[in-house]
Amino acid sequence: MFQLLIVDDEVLAVDGVKSGVDWREVGISRVFAAYSVAQAKEMFERERIDILLCDIEMPQGTGLQLLEWVRERYPKTETIFLTCHADFAFAKQAIQLGSLDYVLKPVPFAELADVIRRAANKVRQENQLSEFTQYGKYWFQYQPLLVEKFWLDIVNQTIPGNAEAVMRAAEERKIPFAGEMKFIPVLIRVRRWHKVISLREEKIMEYAFRNSAEELLLPGRENGLLLSLGNGTMLALLDGDAESSREDKLKEACKAYIAFCHRYFYCDLSCYIGDGVRGHEMASMLLRLTELDRNNVAYDNRVFLLHELRMAAKQGVLPDMSVWAVMLREGAQEKVLAEAETYMEQQANAGRLSPELLHQFIQDFQQTLYYVLQTKGIQAHQLLSDSESMELSVRSVRSATDLIAWIRHAVVKAMTYATSIEQSQSVVNRVIFYIKQHITEDFSRDDIANSVFLNPDYLTRVFKKETGMSISDYLLKERLGIAQELLAKTDMPVSAVAAQIGYSNFSHFSRMFKKYTDLNPIDYRMKQQNKQAALEGRQSDNEKS
Structure with missing residues (x-):
């Protein structure tokens, strides 16, 4: 029988859960309660807690913060989240794949009983595991946070990349490690999100993302370890001798993980499978995988094998954009966008799309667009200096998909504004409104022109044509x-x-x-x-x- 701790700042909610479940029937002998993160920590220090049933949002510390603390000190404790927010159905399904679960309030007691029963069975199975019988057997389950820190120091080269230094670090930290063991690395990189998420959602997504990767890529979790490298990047390390590390099986597991994340996390990502290497060779292998991701500007939601990958082996040829400039001046923006998309697709299919070609294309297209704007008297640096435009511009160098998103945004915004400029009365009205709003302030003709994204001389001509007088x-x-x-x-x-x-x-x-x-x-x-x-x-x- 196991012990369970309920953590919720609402006393009635705790009492309701206590009375709503047949605890003996689900394998729980004792149920404790805490009404804050601080009380929960005190309870962990006094009692053995096998299962934590915790509200996510509390006024004096969140459930996520408590979980982080628990993972550091009591890694065998299984955690179940409670929340009243229903907008995380996608996260719920991901979390259910791992050691955590996610139950919505008001708590359906039958569902909660099933979740606790599964958690109890999981604790029971893990408690029955024998100690290490050989190097590699359940190796990754031994002191998970110490092991994770050990590997992070290897890939970040805090531990020098030679066999002696790695073995010495393992001995000093009392981590079982065999220098002859080989590991298969898988670099997982989120390339973009298709849904805007808050910081609170992002923290939940981090746990869900990790748990789904552990379940799909590291079956049983005794044959691998997952490292979070930050910025939407993870590194999975698999035992090179495990059946799940076979190339065909690992590739299929990565495909399933990509499909799952694309569906439930609203994101595009890529997986890069490296060659089997020993521990001291992992940092250099990670650099090779990272370089592959940097050079991958053409493909999303794919699995790449290091020994198969040959990106942008041929030199691409840039399109003649002088015709595009004419088309933009004449208002044929959709044709320009279609041609840009077709060009990118052709270069990708031909294996010519490289970061260098992408950068050159961006430079030429910016020059073309800015030339068209200049002929219409529009100041590009003013029109495209808003936060959305700047963010899309920064991301445009990452991939063809991000580039097309920036081009579409910039062209549509520029041409829409250019059309409004041609209806000069609307511009004059905006200038008059600006003057009336700032009549008591000290401002110049340039300030007025900047407010409507136009060249000052061009604006003066338009204004005088409509009103018969200069702006001044x-x-x-x-x-x-x-x-x-x-x-x-x-x-x-x-x-x-x-x-x-x-x-x-x-x-x-x-x-x-x-x-x-x-x-x-x-x-x-x-x-x-x-x-x-x-x-x-x-x-x-x-x-x-």
Whole structure:
């Protein structure tokens, strides 16, 4: 019989779970409760906890943080998550493949009983495993975190890449290791996500991603180890003598893993299977696999074998984009996009698509697009400086898929804006709106042009064609119009009126005002006040009569 700990900050939820399951029937002899991560840690230090039933979200520490702590200190404990969020159905299915599970609140007690029963059986089976009978037998299950750190130090070359240094490090850390053992490395790289996920979702996905890889690529988990290398990258190390490490079986397992992740994690990824190497050779093998991934700009959701892979052996030829420039100027953007996609597909199929060719294509296409924008008076660096455009541009060098995504975004945005420019009245309206919104600020013609992504000279021509005056004349007219209103209808000091419409220099304001109205500000105010007094006098005489 096993012991179980329920962790949830809601007392009623804990009581409900306690009373809703026949614990003896599912193999649990004692049930403990904790209402925070801190209480849970204290319970682990006092009692043997075989199964942890834990809420994910709590105010003083999350279930994920608790799980990380438990994995470091009590790796044999099986964990089941509880949550009220139903938007992780895809993660639930992935987590179920590993040692964790995921149950939605309100908890269906029949389902929870099945989950706990499976967890108890898993603990029972692992407890029945005998100690190591030979090097390699259950090797990866021995002190998993110490072993993981040992391998990370090897691949990061903290431990020098020679047999003596590796053996010495293993002895110092008391890790069973045989220098003659061979391992098959599999580099797993997420190439892109098709769904925007929050940081909270990302943490859950990390656990789910890892667990599904362990289940599909490391059957039984006694024949392999999975290392997280960060940035959506993992390295699976398989016992070279295990049946599951056979090339055909391993390739099929990687295909199944890719299909599973593409379906449930909404992502594209690739797996690179290396040659069998000894421990001290693993760092150099990882560098070769990483280089293959860097050079793979053509294919997603595939399995690659190191000894079969020959990427971009032929030199590609760039297309003539002068015709594309004409097509873009004439508004045939979909034809340009179709030709770009066809070119990339042809180069990939012919084995010519390399990072160098991709980079050259990007440079030429940018030049073509920017030339077209220049002819239309549009400032590309302003139009395409938003966060989405910049992110797509950064990612465009990673693969043909990412490049086409950036091209489509940039072309559609640029041509859509160019069309609106041709309807110049809409641009003039935006300029007038900008001026009215910033009338009290100190801004220049360049600031106005930047707000509508146009060259200042080009914008001036468009504006004058529509309004009959330059932007600077229009701005002066608007500002002095406001000044006239304030001088005539308020007692504000002239200096305050000047500041109100963006003039910090009082003398300059007075000169411009007199040039516009033939009166200085003080004379204008007196004239308007006299007019108002005369009008009020006439109204008074009319009322008396």
